[in-house]
Amino acid sequence: MNLLKDRRGVARIIEAFLASILIISCLYLVPISTISKDSTVSLASKAQNALLSLDNNGHLATLIDEQNWTALKDCVASTLPLTSWFNLTVFDKDMNCINPFPISNAGLVSDKIVSVNYVCASQSSTYKIYTLRLQLSGVGLS
Amino acid sequence: MKKPSLRRNNSGQVLIVTSLLVALLLLSTIVFVMETEKDVPTIKTEETDPFINYQQTEKNTLISALANITKGGNSSILASDLETLNTAITSDSYLSMLQINYEPLNATPYQNGIWISWNDSQGITSAAVSFALNSSGLYSTSNIQYTTNVTSEISQNGNNTRIEDSLRQVNLTINLQNENGPALAQNFTFSFENTNSSWVKVDSPNITDFDNGTYTVTFNIETAQTHNPIYVQTLCQDQRGIITGANTTCGDVPP
Secondary structure, X not given: XXXXXXXXXXXXXXXXXXXXXXXXXXXXXXXXOOOOOOHHHHHHHHHHHHHHHHOOOOHHHHHHHOOOHHHHHXXXXXXXXXXXXXXEEEEOXXXXXXXXXXEEOOOOOOOOOEEEEEEEEOOOOOOOEEEEEEEEEEOOOO | OOOOOHHHHHHHHHHHHHHHHHHHHHHHHHHHHHHHHHHOOOOOOOOOOOOHHHXXXXXXXHHHHHHHHHOOOOOOHHHHHHHHHHHHHHHHOOOEEEEEEEEEOOOOOOEOXXXXXXXXXXXXXXXXXEEEEEXXXXXXXXXXXXXXXXXXXXXEEEEEEEOOOOEEEEEEEEEEEEOOEEOOEEEEEEEEXXXXXXXEEXXXXXXXXXXXXXXXEEEEEEOOOOOOOEEEEEEEEEOOXXXXXXXXXXXXXXX
């Protein structure tokens, strides 16, 4: 009989549940992470665009022909955001790595890495073909 | 007045605290599941255009072949380079089955994808190849057909002025275009036809670059030739390494 008469506890329980639902709803509205679901695809597009823009007038293959790895690193770095990390590997047509040292900047900044392959042909009269593998990662890139 | 029972009130407090603890447990479970989901490796399909990578590479291949042919190479180099490119691209395609069909243009004036026409006042060096690319992936199939054309073209005209008996000044105006757009030259070579029908290379021509594909050239030649006009041959190498030639008949104008 006492339990039926005393409604105060039940009301507080309902109140507490409503409060917790409110808190959970608020947490859902706040973005947990700034990295969107398609961030890897965006990173892949960034990597691809960087290589395409460098290869626009055959500049990419010219640098590789000249084995000017420092200039190649600077060019790739200039086309990517400052907060990004990259590692470029150059292969010949038989997929042998031809860059003698890693073409990379700084240290890895994120655990999300995309890898893009790009086939690059030389414009010089001695035809050469290279496969470039650009690994890209970055903080806040989307 | 009846004194309120503390014991009865406390049972309500315990229920409230318990419900909050349950809510927190649920909340932490949700957050844990969400955080765990983020670390699960997932396979994502590339949403980028699978063909856009190859168009520049195909163009570079045609440029390389033209540079080779105009430096004295065999015209069969184009087919050889295209086959090398085909092998490289198809072996590089991991996300989809890629098939490339190419056909060097054989419609007049092209022959096996190459057209070289170095005539009076105009020279054309060109390559054209039709490509058909087909990509079959897990989620989509796409295909595209297009023709890639690489053309280097010069047009020129000129005249000559007699300075002394055997000394003449030749003036040329040259216009260079790549794919019908103004282009810059890497270097020029000029020769003129001597009296014994041999070609003599001009040593130090004075070249003015207008930065819009137009060049004016002036040079002096010593020739025993008394009749007009003077025949001049120009070889122009554009910045891509493709050489285009043209002959010009430079008529005599009064000084």
